[in-house]
Amino acid sequence: MAKEKSNTAKLDFKLEYAAAPESKSSAKINSKYGLFINGKFEKPESKKYFDTINPATEEKIATIAEANQTDVNKAVKAARTAYNNVWSKMPAKERAKYIYRIARMIQERARELAIIETMDGGKPIRESRDIDIPLAANHFFYYAGWADKLQYAFPNKKIAPLGVAGQIIPWNFPLLMAAWKIAPALATGNTVVLKPAETTPLTALKLAEIIQESDLPPGVVNIITGAGATGAAIVNHPDINKIAFTGSTDVGKIIQRAIAGTNKKATLELGGKAANIIFDDAPLDQAVEGVINGIFFNQGHVCCAGSRLFVQESVYNKVLQKLRDRIETLIVGDPLDKNTDIGAINSKQQMDTILKYLKIGEKEGAVMHQSQCSIPKKGYFIRPTLFTNVAQSSRIVQEEIFGPVLTIQTFRTDDEVIEKANNTPYGLSAGVWTDKGSKIFNLTTKMRAGVVWANTFNKFDPTSPFGGYKESGFGREGGLHGLGAYLK
Numbered sequence: 139m140a141k142e143k144s145n146t147a148k149l150d151f152k153l154e155y156a157a158a159p160e161s162k163s164s165a166k167i168n169s170k171y172g173l174f175i176n177g178k179f180e181k182p183e184s185k186k187y188f189d190t191i192n193p194a195t196e197e198k199i200a201t202i203a204e205a206n207q208t209d210v211n212k213a214v215k216a217a218r219t220a221y222n223n224v225w226s227k228m229p230a231k232e233r234a235k236y237i238y239r240i241a242r243m244i245q246e247r248a249r250e251l252a253i254i255e256t257m258d259g260g261k262p263i264r265e266s267r268d269i270d271i272p273l274a275a276n277h278f279f280y281y282a283g284w285a286d287k288l289q290y291a292f293p294n295k296k297i298a299p300l301g302v303a304g305q306i307i308p309w310n311f312p313l314l315m316a317a318w319k320i321a322p323a324l325a326t327g328n329t330v331v332l333k334p335a336e337t338t339p340l341t342a343l344k345l346a347e348i349i350q351e352s353d354l355p356p357g358v359v360n361i362i363t364g365a366g367a368t369g370a371a372i373v374n375h376p377d378i379n380k381i382a383f384t385g386s387t388d389v390g391k392i393i394q395r396a397i398a399g400t401n402k403k404a405t406l407e408l409g410g411k412a413a414n415i416i417f418d419d420a421p422l423d424q425a426v427e428g429v430i431n432g433i434f435f436n437q438g439h440v441c442c443a444g445s446r447l448f449v450q451e452s453v454y455n456k457v458l459q460k461l462r463d464r465i466e467t468l469i470v471g472d473p474l475d476k477n478t479d480i481g482a483i484n485s486k487q488q489m490d491t492i493l494k495y496l497k498i499g500e501k502e503g504a505v506m507h508q509s510q511c512s513i514p515k516k517g518y519f520i521r522p523t524l525f526t527n528v529a530q531s532s533r534i535v536q537e538e539i540f541g542p543v544l545t546i547q548t549f550r551t552d553d554e555v556i557e558k559a560n561n562t563p564y565g566l567s568a569g570v571w572t573d574k575g576s577k578i579f580n581l582t583t584k585m586r587a588g589v590v591w592a593n594t595f596n597k598f599d600p601t602s603p604f605g606g607y608k609e610s611g612f613g614r615e616g617g618l619h620g621l622g623a624y625l626k
């Protein structure tokens with residue numbers, strides 16, 4: 139294929155929007171947070187703290203406790219005691235009331251939670267307000283409904299909770315991932331020790347305040363903060379019955395090795411490199427919107443992001459032009475501004491990783507198309523980026539970048555694209571854009587991915603199971619499958 143020029147398409151017009159920043163005034167954030175153990179915020183035994191910063195401004199937001207082994211022991215002990223004495227004995231319909239109450243309180247405080255999520259993690263306020271927080275509440279509502287109906291969910295089976303669940307979550311959907319983990323665990327009668335990621339602890343700590351106000355019996359949910367060492371102490375604790383982990387494939391492998399030979403159950407939701415496939419019969423404008431959403435939603439910090447685009451050769455030039463035009467209209471900037479499409483990269487470390495991959499792509503001979511938009515001088519920002527002239531073997535095609543970077547390849551036949559789409563170590567999600575139902579059925583059955591979206595992308599619902607194949611992990615969260623993962 140001829141090498142394309144890397145200049146970016148020029149639009150005839152540009153819409154200017156007046157700034158529309160969300161006010162921070164309703165966000166109540168303490169300057170210092172302890173560990174939430176046995177229903178109370180406590181100073182860490184470690185006496186150590188770390189800062190959480192706003193990645194859009196690089197300013198410190200709060201000081202956060204760092205849990206050590208002694209702190210983890212205390213949290214696990216609180217969870218075990220609550221399990222033995224209270225939670226496993228409580229009638230399921232009583233458990234459900236607490237879960238409902240937490241769901242309602244998340245809704246009541248949605249605005250505050252959305253602002254804090256955006257300040258701590260860098261995602262656009264539109265996304266935290268319209269997606270993260272409502273979905274987090276929905277997960278609690280959904281699983282509250284199941285708590286006293288488990289015998290209908292699993293007919294003819296004698297079921298029992300596992301005990302104490304250790305839950306470790308990432309920084310891309312902080313409150314939502316906490317909800318994915320805590321809600322099904324509580325509905326099935328387990329107690330919990332949860333650790334949010336070190337760059338985004340704040341909404342989990344706000345959730346701890348909500349849990350405290352909900353009068354959930356002390357010790358049923360414990361939320362402790364810290365980095366990898368704290369996570370490892372949870373994973374290796376002998377009195378934990380189940381590990382639920384969402385994060386990188388590298389850490390997933392460490393966890394799997396650590397629990398091998400123990401009785402601990404595990405669900406691992408790891409990385410991804412999803413194929414998004416456009417056939418020539420697809421409604422192209424709709425498909426382009428779906429591709430844009432698939433890769434630039436949450437700055438591309440999405441394990442199921444559609445990061446590998448495959449376009450049928452006959453419509454390639456048209457689609458590429460539309461994508462290049464569309465990225466020019468994306469607004470990158472202040473995540474608290476309601477106009478912003480792409481917010482801040484979550485951390486300096488993640489920004490360095492993405493920049494490293496941009497260099498690798500160029501070194502491999504790929505052509506980079508970046509939007510020309512202005513970006514703030516302070517904070518961690520990357521312009522939306524497309525790469526053409528890539529090969530199946532390119533590192534930017536094979537490795538998860540976890541940023542706003544899309545690779546674009548072409549194909550001619552169904553078999554060819556199935557082969558290319560499946561040729562990856564991962565298998566979390568995929569997308570297909572076509573007018574033909576038969577093509578959708580053909581592709582969805584042959585795609586080795588946990589979720590396959592047709593003529594849409596990145597759609598989530600508490601009733602729908604989510605999880606991967608191969609190096610994307612195992613076990614499912616959401617829906618009935620998500621309950622099964624917390625039951626004997």
Ligand code: ADP
Pocket residue numbers: 306307308309333334335336364365366367368369370371373384385386387389390392393
């Ligand atoms: P990323 O590389 O994208 O930051 P990680 O997989 O490192 O993702 O992080 C996901 C979560 O796993 C975070 O809460 C992090 O603190 C935790 N974590 C990191 N290393 C370990 C480890 N060795 N054992 C358990 N948890 C860990």
